[in-house]
Amino acid sequence: MRKTRLLAILGASSLLLAACGSGSGGGSDSGASDNKKPWEGDASEVAVATWWEAGSEKLGLEALTKVFEDQNPKTKFVNAAIAGGGGSQAKQKLAADLAAGSPPDTFQAHAGAELSDYIDADQIEDLTGLYDELGLKDAFPETLIDQLKVDGKLYSVPSNVHRANVVWANPKVLEEAGVDAKTPPKDIDAWIADMEKIKAAGKTPITVGMAWTQTELLETILIADLGAEEYNGLFDGKTKWDSDGVKKALEHFEKIISFTDKSLISEDWEPAMQPVVDGKAAYHVMGDWAVASFDTQKKKAGEDYVYFPVPGTDGVFDFLADSFTLPKGAKHPGGTKAWLTTISSKDGQIAFSTVKGSIPARADLTDEEKGKFSEYQQNAMESFGKDTIVSSIAHGAALPVKVSNDINDAVSKFVEGGSDLDAFQQALMKATDSVGK
Ligand code: BGC
Secondary structure, eight states, X not given: OOOOOHHHHTTSOOOOOOOOOOOOOSSOOOOSXXXXXXXXXXXXXXXXXXXXXXXXXXXXXXXXXHHHHHHOTTSEEEEOOOOOGGGTTHHHHHHHHHHTTOOOSEEEEESSHHHHHHHHTTOBOOOHHHXXXXXXXXXXXXXXXXXXXXXXXXOOEEEEEEEOOEEEEOXXXXXXXXXXXXXXXXXXXXXXXXXXXXXXXXXXXEEOOSHXXXXXXXXXXXXXXXXXXXXXXXXXXXXXXXXXXXXXXXXHHHHHHHTBOGGGTTSOHHHHHHHHHTTSEEEEEOOTTHHHHXXXXXXXXXXXXXXXXXXXXXXXXXXXXXXXXXXXXXSOHHHHHHHHHHHHXXXXXXXXXXXXXOBOSOSOOOHHHHTTSOHHHHHHHHHHHHSEEEEOTTTTSSSOHHHHHHHHHHHHHHHTTSSOHHHHHHHHHHHTTTTTO
């Protein structure tokens, strides 16, 4: 039932189940109508739960909210954002609110396996009919629609796509250590050799922050060492977590972690990346929301920072997408419809992604519209169109929330020095025990 192997379904026909009706939706609550859609009703406001609460992420949400308010002057936007990158705090609050039957009107959720948590718990509405109403089925690429579909139905609307396997580097720190900033290392071993040089030059080779950022680093090393196909096999049981391939990646991870500044391992992604921005450290692996942080600090690509796919993952796009839902029992379903309409519109997607560092989920941008994006983002759009797509573990695309949380716990215990490599691998096996069953 879960969509955990995007690669396997690429190219597969994606005939969508025809969905019912063409209802008008929107602002009026017509009461007893039999044909009333779940997204019809009170549109006086919309409470939007995200974790875009600080820094460049907050600016992205503000840009989106501005389009929303222009498009929906009668619907009040209520910001229910909770701080904490990767949803580290927001997801807990959301789970409690959903369990207590007091959901926000819409919430941010990752496309892919993470959605199935909410679907299995019967907490979100099927939005397939809304896709028909808004004409969205052709707006998004087939690969993304496949990732969003569960049992042929669509339960959320994507606002944007991010890439997770990107290294952000400070070229001055690299050059001072005799590392060529223009030619990225070809694999993890070559990258480690560069880190040795940077350490010898007296700078921090790489930084990492709190648990989910450590998981993101680990997943990119798994992709590099296993290759896309075997990496995808981790999510349907075809690749074993106790295999030698995984062991090799864990050894690489251990080595790379030995180069990090341990004082940062409880920090959120922005403070953990800051030493790279400030020229105190060389590398940071982070999703491409990082580009927005460099931009807001007026740093120039090519001069103040460079970026490249994690060595060994060139040609692979480690995918995640933010999307929005209609929770069952939402108080303002008409407001939710208005929000979903804005975030899926070209104006909403362009306004958000140009500020947020992501790329629009829509595949129908004109060249002129693409021209509004930074060089990095135009690059990412091209990669998304041609690279092999794999799903992010740290950002809900590959595995359900409970499994990702257990992986985060195993990874952070290891990074904090609380387990050795064997115990770490066993903890990962235990965390993923339910996978593929
Ligand atoms: C979200 C991004 C966000 C990042 C850091 C990811 O899980 O998909 O939108 O920028 O976390 O908070």
